[in-house]
Amino acid sequence: MKNKENVTSLTEILQNMKRIAVLTGAGISAESGIPTFRGKEGLWKTYRAEELATPSAFSQNPKLVWEWYDWRRGLIGPKEPNAGHKVLACWEKIFPSFALITQNIDGLHQKAGSKNILELHGNIWKLRCTEEGTITENHEAPLKEIPPRCPDCGALLRPHVVWFGESLSSSTLHKAYLLSSSCEIMFVVGTSAVVQPAASLPFSASEAGAKIVEINPDPTPLTSYSDFSFRGKAGEILPLIDEELNIESQD
Numbered sequence: 001m002k003n004k005e006n007v008t009s010l011t012e013i014l015q016n017m018k019r020i021a022v023l024t025g026a027g028i029s030a031e032s033g034i035p036t037f038r039g040k041e042g043l044w045k046t047y048r049a050e051e052l053a054t055p056s057a058f059s060q061n062p063k064l065v066w067e068w069y070d071w072r073r074g075l076i077g078p079k080e081p082n083a084g085h086k087v088l089a090c091w092e093k094i095f096p097s098f099a100l101i102t103q104n105i106d107g108l109h110q111k112a113g114s115k116n117i118l119e120l121h122g123n124i125w126k127l128r129c130t131e132e133g134t135i136t137e138n139h140e141a142p143l144k145e146i147p148p149r150c151p152d153c154g155a156l157l158r159p160h161v162v163w164f165g166e167s168l169s170s171s172t173l174h175k176a177y178l179l180s181s182s183c184e185i186m187f188v189v190g191t192s193a194v195v196q197p198a199a200s201l202p203f204s205a206s207e208a209g210a211k212i213v214e215i216n217p218d219p220t221p222l223t224s225y226s227d228f229s230f231r232g233k234a235g236e237i238l239p240l241i242d243e244e245l246n247i248e249s250q251d
């Protein structure tokens with residue numbers, strides 16, 4: 001089976017590597033029961049991104065945008081990390097340098113035990129005051145008040161996430177490119193590789209000489225540039241690689 005041979009040849013090089021980077025997208029949380037954005041049951045299918053995950057949508061109708069986020073928080077809250085998240089949390093401990101960069105805002109990498117996470121698009125459990133810019137963690141689902149207001153100044157709170165048309169913070173972006181261009185290998189797991197600037201990170205890694213490993217049941221625009229491409233689910237492929245890595249490390 002193609003994946004099995006690939007796993008062996010991948011782990012032969014992986015076991016000698018020191019600097020690993022991983023970029024994850026919505027697909028790594030699919031097996032935890034969280035819908036992806038572009039899948040057949042995708043989030044954007046039910047709701048149109050331009051109506052909801054944009055600054056103009058929020059200024060026009062904060063209540064509607066918050067109802068969508070409140071619904072997503074209610075959906076995500078009880079979900080548990082899957083085997084894919086857990087392997088990455090283990091790898092953080094075994095490789096000398098391990099960078100986890102995620103596009104996800106669901107907090108499942110934290111729940112799986114990963115400590116050092118670069119959240120490119122923020123976190124659905126954080127709220128930001130639209131006046132003071134203060135950020136608070138809030139896990140209420142459902143929210144007591146929609147739209148929620150700042151207890152200090154009464155201004156609207158917004159989800160501390162990056163919307164379409166909003167720039168990522170320059171420090172986050174700088175860190176993401178630094179991590180991507182200094183790794184020896186980048187795993188790209190569960191992303192359709194269309195949303196910028198996240199989708200350009202694997203190319204930065206590749207240009208700096210890193211090997212690219214894609215894990216996705218479907219091909220993406222990154223597939224033809226990948227050194228290894230596993231057509232499969234994150235929760236199945238990552239444990240396979242981890243198992244083979246442990247065997248090789250005992251040899």
Ligand code: BV8
Binds near residue numbers: 026
């Ligand atoms: C920016 C947080 C500079 C919010 C997200 C026109 C106007 C304005 C901007 C643009 C424009 N045209 C292009 C842009 C740029 C835009 C962009 O890239 N658009 C795309 C759609 C073309 N980007 C931005 O706006 C970014 N900012 O560029 O600033 C700027 C400023 C002003 C004007 C222009 C530019 C900000 C982007 C961040 C948006 N926020 N999330 C929220 O979630 O509510 S993006 C959101 O969607 C996610 O965070 C994620 O990044 C993205 C979804 O991507 P994926 O994670 O890849 O998920 P997807 O469903 O697509 O794919 C899942 C994959 O998993 C699939 O391939 C599937 O096969 C696979 N899969 C399924 N099951 C499994 C699996 N894989 C493994 N295992 C499984 N079991």
